[in-house]
Amino acid sequence: MNSISSFxxxxxxxxxxxxxxxxxxxxxxxSHTIEAVLQAVEMGIIEAYMIGDVAAIESPELFSHxxxxxxxxxxxxxxxxxxxxxxxxxxxxxxxxxxxxxxxTDVLLRAILDKEKGILxxxxxxxxxxxxxxxxxxKLLFFxxxxxxxxxxxxxxxxxxxxxIQTAYKFGISKPKIALIHATEVANPKIxxxxxxxxxxxxxxxxxxxxxxxxxxxxxxxxLDKERGSIKKxxxxxxxxxxxxxxxxxxxxxxxxxxxxxxxxxxxGGLLQGTTNPVVLTSRSExxxxxxxxxxxxxxxx
Amino acid sequence: MNSISSFxxxxxxxxxxxxxxxxxxxxxxxSHTIEAVLQAVEMGIIEAYMIGDVAAIESPELFSHxxxxxxxxxxxxxxxxxxxxxxxxxxxxxxxxxxxxxxxTDVLLRAILDKEKGILxxxxxxxxxxxxxxxxxxKLLFFxxxxxxxxxxxxxxxxxxxxxIQTAYKFGISKPKIALIHATEVANPKIxxxxxxxxxxxxxxxxxxxxxxxxxxxxxxxxLDKERGSIKKxxxxxxxxxxxxxxxxxxxxxxxxxxxxxxxxxxxGGLLQGTTNPVVLTSRSExxxxxxxxxxxxxxxx
Numbered sequence: 025m026n027s028i029s030s031f032x033x034x035x036x037x038x039x040x041x042x043x044x045x046x047x048x049x050x051x052x053x054x055s056h057t058i059e060a061v062l063q064a065v066e067m068g069i070i071e072a073y074m075i076g077d078v079a080a081i082e083s084p085e086l087f088s089h090x091x092x093x094x095x096x097x098x099x100x101x102x103x104x105x106x107x108x109x110x111x112x113x114x115x116x117x118x119x120x121x122x123x124x125x126x127x128x129t130d131v132l133l134r135a136i137l138d139k140e141k142g143i144l145x146x147x148x149x150x151x152x153x154x155x156x157x158x159x160x161x162x163k164l165l166f167f168x169x170x171x172x173x174x175x176x177x178x179x180x181x182x183x184x185x186x187x188x189i190q191t192a193y194k195f196g197i198s199k200p201k202i203a204l205i206h207a208t209e210v211a212n213p214k215i216x217x218x219x220x221x222x223x224x225x226x227x228x229x230x231x232x233x234x235x236x237x238x239x240x241x242x243x244x245x246x247x248l249d250k251e252r253g254s255i256k257k258x259x260x261x262x263x264x265x266x267x268x269x270x271x272x273x274x275x276x277x278x279x280x281x282x283x284x285x286x287x288x289x290x291x292x293g294g295l296l297q298g299t300t301n302p303v304v305l306t307s308r309s310e311x312x313x314x315x316x317x318x319x320x321x322x323x324x325x326x
Numbered sequence: 327m328n329s330i331s332s333f334x335x336x337x338x339x340x341x342x343x344x345x346x347x348x349x350x351x352x353x354x355x356x357s358h359t360i361e362a363v364l365q366a367v368e369m370g371i372i373e374a375y376m377i378g379d380v381a382a383i384e385s386p387e388l389f390s391h392x393x394x395x396x397x398x399x400x401x402x403x404x405x406x407x408x409x410x411x412x413x414x415x416x417x418x419x420x421x422x423x424x425x426x427x428x429x430x431t432d433v434l435l436r437a438i439l440d441k442e443k444g445i446l447x448x449x450x451x452x453x454x455x456x457x458x459x460x461x462x463x464x465k466l467l468f469f470x471x472x473x474x475x476x477x478x479x480x481x482x483x484x485x486x487x488x489x490x491i492q493t494a495y496k497f498g499i500s501k502p503k504i505a506l507i508h509a510t511e512v513a514n515p516k517i518x519x520x521x522x523x524x525x526x527x528x529x530x531x532x533x534x535x536x537x538x539x540x541x542x543x544x545x546x547x548x549x550l551d552k553e554r555g556s557i558k559k560x561x562x563x564x565x566x567x568x569x570x571x572x573x574x575x576x577x578x579x580x581x582x583x584x585x586x587x588x589x590x591x592x593x594x595g596g597l598l599q600g601t602t603n604p605v606v607l608t609s610r611s612e613x614x615x616x617x618x619x620x621x622x623x624x625x626x627x628x
Contacts, residue, residue, distance in 0.1 A: 309558055
């Protein structure tokens with residue numbers, strides 16, 4: 025398998041393997057979610073269980089205009105109950121993927137984290153892993169974590185990196201290049217997160233992350249641009265060719281992504297990871313395309 | 327005075343007021359620094375004292391091709407001594423602006439911070455304030471601090487905000503709009519820096535920052551884009567029209583800027599603030615234009 029270096033290639037790959045994943049969508053009543061799901065159904069990659077308050081559906085004509093045997097509408101008017109039912113379907117094996125519709129993230133997380141009925145195995149770290157397509161960058165950029173863990177500790181960060189590596193493998197990247205990002209490449213342990221980065225580099229040298237290339241701390245220029253990075257005269261094996269950027273904290277990942285979404289036309293697809301099955305979780309302000317890309321990533325990870 | 331909303335308008339404004347500021351440049355031997363200074367001299371806004379190792383000048387022909395009575399070359403071969411001499415000129419009033427050439431930032435900072443011979447008044451916070459011009463944003467965006475203070479405390483952050491406000495006033499912005507940036511607009515005091523943001527908002531309500539508009543925590547969408555921000559249905563007086571973004575920490579400011587420099591064509595000019603006089607400090611990887619913009623900002627602040 026060639027590596028997948030854009031969302032278009034991802035879509036082509038999924039069409040090619042031609043498998044429908046079953047997805048349970050919690051309260052799929054907003055039109056962005058519905059349109060993204062319909063696109064995935066039409067493309068032949070999803071069979072959708074739309075669980076929620078049918079009376080609250082924003083654009084019911086979307087369903088009547090797009091009838092499909094692969095869309096199942098399950099009327100559960102109470103959002104909390106609809107969410108629990110979606111999680112139950114995933115846990116029982118009736119669905120492969122969980123997707124958040126118009127549900128507060130808190131409500132979804134509570135259902136996922138529930139010790140009996142949830143889908144997070146004990147000891148697993150719940151985090152958010154995303155892929156960004158940036159016009160001007162030559163491949164997809166995986167990054168973590170813009171949403172879930174504000175200030176990762178060493179244990180959480182290790183898990184974040186391992187999830188990102190697993191994701192990169194599923195995209196056919198045989199030896200992912202990982203950059204531990206900070207403001208500077210000068211490792212001063214007095215600065216937040218730098219000691220964790222030094223520890224992680226040591227773990228990498230010890231083989232803990234497998235067959236990957238890792239370096240850090242590095243700044244964005246070194247990680248993502250050969251020309252600007254070279255001016256610094258710092259040697260790094262990931263120079264301008266990074267697959268995975270690990271950010272020090274969620275504010276850093278979040279502002280980086282949002283700046284590029286606004287001013288560089290970047291598109292993101294992202295998932296919760298750590299759960300037994302992929303969880304598509306995008307905010308209401310994300311575009312239909314971004315939600316669609318998130319579903320496509322979930323399919324490749326299933 | 328109309329407000330200055332781009333680097334081009336800044337240059338036009340400086341040409342218009344037609345005042346040469348005297349600038350001492352510490353070890354001005356690299357060609358990027360020399361070219362930026364020459365542009366400023368040609369434009370009539372700078373009289374330059376190039377202090378450093380004449381034998382090490384990368385492109386001596388730049389000077390012979392551009393002879394000017396407003397360029398003074400002072401041969402001090404030892405970098406450390408050249409730096410001290412540049413700082414002395416500023417302290418003694420022989421120069422208005424200090425600029426870093428090919429000097430390690432540590433060496434420059436030590437000279438600036440020297441209790442007897444330096445130019446940082448006791449009790450002042452030394453920080454870095456920059457302006458970014460982003461294609462797609464309708465005005466200059468001031469931001470702080472991508473370089474100097476890793477994790478600002480409340481006292482430092484208050485100073486950072488006040489410097490940024492003073493800078494905005496010098497650009498003719500009568501009532502600057504300030505956004506305290508984080509990953510989310512939901513203020514959870516358990517998350518790093520959120521409590522400081524809440525305290526700063528209270529200080530703002532008490533009038534401590536004068537006649538400015540402030541809000542936070544806010545995410546990048548709310549601060550910088552009316553459309554994406556509106557989807558969130560969060561009321562904020564700065565929505566999509568922010569002049570100053572205050573980042574939680576330097577890694578966040580740094581990665582935000584560098585991402586936009588690489589993929590959105592953003593240009594930055596920046597200065598050290600807190601010193602008696604503006605200090606132009608750019609990294610070697612910055613473009614000539616970026617160095618020139620930094621000099622121009624220093625001129626308007628002098």
